[in-house]
Amino acid sequence: MLDQAFETLKTYDWGTDRNLLNPIDEAIVASQADPAARRGLEGRLVAVLKTDVTRAAKDFVCRALMILGTADSVPALAALLAEPEQSHMARYALERITAPEAAQAMRDALPKLDGQMKIGVIGSLGARRDVASVPALAALLGDTDTAIARSAALALGAIGTPAAAKALMRTKPTSAEAASAVTDAALDCAEGLLAAGKSVEALAVYKRFAGEDQPKHVRLAATRGMLACAGK
Amino acid sequence: MGHFSNTTRRDFLKAASAALTVPYVITSTALGNEDVPPASDRIVMGGIGIGNMGRGDQDAFLGRQDVQYVAVCDVREEERDKAKAKTDKHYQNSDCQAYNDFREMLARADIDAVHVATPDHWHAIIVIEACRSGKDVYCQKPETLTLREGPLMIEATRRYARVVSGGSQRVLEDYRETVDKCWGGELGTIQWINVNVGPLSQPCNLAPEEIPPGMDWNMWLGPAPWAPYNKARCDGNFGTSGNSWRSYMDYSGGGMTDWGAHHFGGATFAVDVREQQPEEIVYHDENGQKYLEYRYANGLLICHNRPDTGNLQVEGTPDEKLPPKPVPAYKGSGGIYGDFIECVKTRERPFRDIELAVNTVALSHLGIIAYRLQRSLKWDPAKQEFPGDEEANRFLDRARREPWQL
Numbered sequence: 001m002l003d004q005a006f007e008t009l010k011t012y013d014w015g016t017d018r019n020l021l022n023p024i025d026e027a028i029v030a031s032q033a034d035p036a037a038r039r040g041l042e043g044r045l046v047a048v049l050k051t052d053v054t055r056a057a058k059d060f061v062c063r064a065l066m067i068l069g070t071a072d073s074v075p076a077l078a079a080l081l082a083e084p085e086q087s088h089m090a091r092y093a094l095e096r097i098t099a100p101e102a103a104q105a106m107r108d109a110l111p112k113l114d115g116q117m118k119i120g121v122i123g124s125l126g127a128r129r130d131v132a133s134v135p136a137l138a139a140l141l142g143d144t145d146t147a148i149a150r151s152a153a154l155a156l157g158a159i160g161t162p163a164a165a166k167a168l169m170r171t172k173p174t175s176a177e178a179a180s181a182v183t184d185a186a187l188d189c190a191e192g193l194l195a196a197g198k199s200v201e202a203l204a205v206y207k208r209f210a211g212e213d214q215p216k217h218v219r220l221a222a223t224r225g226m227l228a229c230a231g232k
Numbered sequence: 233m234g235h236f237s238n239t240t241r242r243d244f245l246k247a248a249s250a251a252l253t254v255p256y257v258i259t260s261t262a263l264g265n266e267d268v269p270p271a272s273d274r275i276v277m278g279g280i281g282i283g284n285m286g287r288g289d290q291d292a293f294l295g296r297q298d299v300q301y302v303a304v305c306d307v308r309e310e311e312r313d314k315a316k317a318k319t320d321k322h323y324q325n326s327d328c329q330a331y332n333d334f335r336e337m338l339a340r341a342d343i344d345a346v347h348v349a350t351p352d353h354w355h356a357i358i359v360i361e362a363c364r365s366g367k368d369v370y371c372q373k374p375e376t377l378t379l380r381e382g383p384l385m386i387e388a389t390r391r392y393a394r395v396v397s398g399g400s401q402r403v404l405e406d407y408r409e410t411v412d413k414c415w416g417g418e419l420g421t422i423q424w425i426n427v428n429v430g431p432l433s434q435p436c437n438l439a440p441e442e443i444p445p446g447m448d449w450n451m452w453l454g455p456a457p458w459a460p461y462n463k464a465r466c467d468g469n470f471g472t473s474g475n476s477w478r479s480y481m482d483y484s485g486g487g488m489t490d491w492g493a494h495h496f497g498g499a500t501f502a503v504d505v506r507e508q509q510p511e512e513i514v515y516h517d518e519n520g521q522k523y524l525e526y527r528y529a530n531g532l533l534i535c536h537n538r539p540d541t542g543n544l545q546v547e548g549t550p551d552e553k554l555p556p557k558p559v560p561a562y563k564g565s566g567g568i569y570g571d572f573i574e575c576v577k578t579r580e581r582p583f584r585d586i587e588l589a590v591n592t593v594a595l596s597h598l599g600i601i602a603y604r605l606q607r608s609l610k611w612d613p614a615k616q617e618f619p620g621d622e623e624a625n626r627f628l629d630r631a632r633r634e635p636w637q638l
Contacts, residue, residue, distance in 0.1 A: 014437060014438070014439055014440050014459070014460050015437065015438065016437060017437075018434075018435050018436070018437040029604070029605065029606055032605065032607070032623060056437065059457060059459075063435075066626060066630075067623070067626060068623075085458070087634070088457060088458065088631065088633045088634060091631040092457065092630065092631045094631075095629075095630075095631035096626040096629070096630075096631070098622055098625075098626075116635055119634045119635040119637075120631075120633070120634030120635070122637075123631075123632060123634065123635075123636070124631050126637060127380075127629065127631065127637070127638070147635055151635065154637055154638075155637070158638075176339075180364055180365070183364075184364045184388075187391055188387075188391075191387075215366055216366065217366035217392040217393070217394070218366075218392070220392065220393050221392050224393070
């Protein structure tokens with residue numbers, strides 16, 4: 001049954017009976033406590049990814065690798081990050097694979113990508129709260145593509161380290177979309193700083209957003225933060 | 233990767249939002265007339281995702297004299313045109329603006345609040361972006377698609393001191409007898425309560441069909457993986473057996489989340505664990521009959537599909553009566569919608585405050601993961617993770633299709 005399911009993958013396309021792949025799903029669940037079986041499954045799935053199968057088949061494989069992928073899957077997935085039709089599903093696996101190689105692969109891909117695929121990788125690094133990507137993300141805050149700048153800001157907010165906060169405080173957004181993201185991300189960082197006992201650093205962030213030039217809800221958030229920094 | 237890993241941070245958000253809640257100052261410039269309250273007493277609203285449940289939500293808000301409804305948004309031209317026409321007919325003008333992209337609506341400074349009834353895979357992104365834009369939100373249930381989304385929605389709500397209500401009216405209205413017995417002390421100390429609901433959503437591999445005119449398919453998919461258009465993939469009917477988006481895991485948790493939001497919501501309300509999440513999910517497979525027990529820190533159990541047990545059946549210790557507690561109720565008038573609007577005015581937390589709604593849908597998501605992995609799980613509510621369980625933790629979230637992120 002399992003062999004037949006892998007055979008199906010060779011011609012699998014949108015509209016093919018999805019149940020034909022169920023033996024692979026079942027093997028994934030059954031192998032939770034069997035590392036050797038897992039490695040075998042992973043190897044077979046990665047091998048499919050390297051062949052000229054359809055987008056639907058690669059979609060299925062990436063979903064499976066999201067569950068069981070290890071560092072061994074990373075090179076094949078990373079190779080798809082620059083493919084417009086595959087980039088998201090490659091991240092679908094890479095974002096959830098805990099091996100550090102997965103984050104490294106996305107960091108390595110970042111300078112080679114642009115547009116939507118770059119934004120996707122930025123988002124995944126943020127979702128992973130990947131501290132090592134802070135310098136690269138900080139450099140993107142001033143990107144001329146405001147969508148990239150916005151995405152980098154949100155990712156830095158999710159990571160939330162003091163270095164991320166500093167980068168957000170230094171930047172001067174050039175669009176309303178990026179400005180909103182920088183504000184939210186900086187407030188996100190400030191909450192983390194405050195929780196970590198760094199009230200001086202947090203207060204500096206809150207003060208920046210407490211002015212009359214800010215929207216009312218932002219001023220409210222900043223004021224509340226300043227009160228919290230003062231222990232009130 | 234849990235965003236709630238620092239409980240001090242969460243405590244700050246809770247304390248801060250409670251410490252500085254100010255009366256609402258209307259931002260609308262909408263004009264009044266003789267039949268409706270003046271602009272300063274009306275909430276200016278728009279609706280995002282305006283078919284099916286969104287249509288009902290729109291009707292409810294449109295019918296309120298303390299609401300000025302000014303905008304509709306849907307990725308289906310036909311639906312948004314119908315919703316605009318309905319609004320314009322109601323007000324006998326042509327002022328309602330129709331949008332394909334919710335971000336354009338959220339950018340409007342004159343809108344105070346929005347209701348959201350898109351498919352579930354859009355909820356978190358829209359709710360969080362609405363909070364960043366200073367809007368209050370009424371979001372249809374189930375409010376989340378993944379476990380990670382919930383804490384981020386709560387954080388955005390608290391950060392900007394927004395009023396964000398979940399959307400299950402049944403929590404308060406459908407299980408009243410059980411709620412009254414539990415809160416009234418008649419059943420003594422509650423041991424367990426059972427919820428019967430399902431099924432789980434499934435993978436989707438429907439064949440491509442031609443995209444109908446006026447449908448922005450890319451925007452419908454949004455953060456979900458790309459897939460070819462098929463009517464059954466995106467139909468908004470309430471089925472969960474393959475002919476609707478509620479059937480498919482990229483957009484929904486299936487009946488487990490869709491009706492689960494109602495039943496688990498009713499159960500957590502009845503036994504008063506709305507503010508908690510369980511610490512363990514015990515998976516049972518007895519001769520192919522699969523069911524769950526959610527174990528709370530206080531010893532209480534919520535069962536899912538317990539054999540030979542009715543929905544919302546509850547077991548207590550009726551020989552030891554407890555003193556009654558007052559049952560929480562909606563504020564304002566007009567059911568759950570009125571509760572939301574009243575809270576927008578007063579800045580109180582609504583009956584289905586987002587945190588309570590998130591705790592409810594978390595039960596559905598935790599259960600789905602246990603069923604998919606076919607084993608029991610430990611859960612750390614504070615850290616929002618499965619301790620030491622890397623495989624289960626992979627199901628906390630999913631990578632979103634570019635350019636969408638939380």
